Amino acid sequence: MLARILALVVMVYLSTGCVGVAVVGAGAGAVMADDPRSFGTQIDDENIESRALRAIRDNNEISAQSHVEVVSYNRVVLVVGQTPAESYRTQIGQLVAEVPNVRKVYNEVKVTVPRSALTAMSDSTITSKIKSALLVESEFPSSNVKVVTENSEVFLMGLVTRKQAERATEIARTTNGVEKVVQIFEIQES
Template sequence: MKQTTMNRTQRTVCTVLAAAALAAGLSACAPLIVGGAVVGGVMAVDRRTAGTQIEDEGIELRAANRIRETFGDRVHVNVTSYNRQALLTGEVPNAQERQAVEQLVSQVENVRSVVNDLTITTFSSTLSQRSNDTFITGKVRASLVDAQDISANSFKVVTERNVVYLMGRVSQREANRATEIARGVSGVSKVVRVFEIVSEEELRRIAPQPAPVTTDDTKPSGG
């Protein structure tokens, strides 16, 4: 009985730590993970190429800078790019600026398409709301990590005003399963799927291959 309780505790701790690492967004303190490589003892699978991951980071940075330079404090817009598809969330005061933000982002270098889910309102989300969104994102990520039948690192999770957005290159089965998991997280009011659906065959093709196991034949035997 004590052993079972210990195993459950260890599993819970591992889940929380893994979710925290994901939420950190590969910060300086987190293990470096690129394209399925193992660094610091953690295995992650990113179905984008290394070049596309860099492009996505560039899109987010350039888009944010242009929005700030053009609109200042009149809007609150978050740009999340996955495989060069830019998701826009946040608030704008009117339909004209909503369209203007979308057009501005669509002209950013390397952007393939834009998903505009900006809310028209004169009230930006509060610090408390944004903190709660961050907490929800962490809970969704932890739930994905805890699932045994999907790869949590194949998904990007964004939360805005209790609405969870799921992004990634996934199969239909993975999309349905992740949606089911996110909907079951407390505090989530809605789940929006921004997936690129690929076939199971395509997933097998793009999945990172494990590194070959090598042995040191020069090591002397015996004592």
């Protein structure tokens, strides 16, 4: 039944001309089933991310001088990166907040020079280590938590219980290279 629903969704997207559809297989269906967000919310999150990035890129002055990433989970948006001016940082937050379906924006863009390629690689390694540790955790499905690392600062987003938030935070804090952990969790009562 799930396979038929996913096939239908893919056909609808293809018929509307959306080329950003990922290949949907049994693995993707399993991840979607484990995700505490509804399918519609997952689609909203993807749309929010792409629309927010497009709005930032459309502002040539900001996009030429800034490095920005946008992550949405349950319509809560985290914006990280670097920009050379506080006015750009403020504008970035406003552009993201204007995207349809956004419930809340955490603007964590820093006013500084863009991170180096070496720092970006280190951040990617930190994220991978944390995600791997979360995968082997029996406390909760890893799809409940999104991990974003920027300049050794780890942001944790997701729909979790208080106990799960504590465990995910502990995993992140004890990961080599992490300087700070920021919780952007929505706590669900268990």
